[in-house]
Amino acid sequence: MEIPKINDHRSSVKISQKKISEVHLFDGKEDTIFAGFFIRLAALIIDSMVYLSLYYAAVFLVANIILGTSAQSFIEKQGSLLHILNYLIYSIYFTTATYIKGCTFGKFIFNLRVVHADPNRKRSFGQIFFREFIGKWISVLILYMGFIPAFVGGKNKHRTLHDYIVNTLVIKKNS
Numbered sequence: 001m002e003i004p005k006i007n008d009h010r011s012s013v014k015i016s017q018k019k020i021s022e023v024h025l026f027d028g029k030e031d032t033i034f035a036g037f038f039i040r041l042a043a044l045i046i047d048s049m050v051y052l053s054l055y056y057a058a059v060f061l062v063a064n065i066i067l068g069t070s071a072q073s074f075i076e077k078q079g080s081l082l083h084i085l086n087y088l089i090y091s092i093y094f095t096t097a098t099y100i101k102g103c104t105f106g107k108f109i110f111n112l113r114v115v116h117a118d119p120n121r122k123r124s125f126g127q128i129f130f131r132e133f134i135g136k137w138i139s140v141l142i143l144y145m146g147f148i149p150a151f152v153g154g155k156n157k158h159r160t161l162h163d164y165i166v167n168t169l170v171i172k173k174n175s
Contacts, residue, residue: 033171034158034159036153037147039112040112040170043109046109047093050105055086058089062085095129095132098132102123112173113170114131115171127166128166128168135162135163146162147160149161158170
């Protein structure tokens, strides 16, 4: 007696050659290059420059144009508002860039992409939002220990705590 084959719906999915999205960057093969700690750190340094430029432009905009005061006076008087503004700009920059393009400017320079750890799935806005808005802060709040797995590497594919939380990988895109 022959056992009937179950039709697996994933095997019948055709990939359009016109548009290859980031979901196809990580195909689950062993030759995938996972981004290590130091290249991710270099990308973060570049991103920090971009982010700080946005932050200081926002401080200038809020202080001079909206409130009609000098930026220095605003900084001296509005410490808690600056912390909120800082957190919002940081989170918006990293979340928006990573969701739309799969990378921030710093990751783009080094040809890195954030992808879903499951090669059959595309990253979602909720996943990236949680990774950037909450997950990274959890990694920082535990004395930066959430970044240690990326430094160690090995079987964990250089994943940080926030990568584990939302099931993402940072890979080096093939040129």
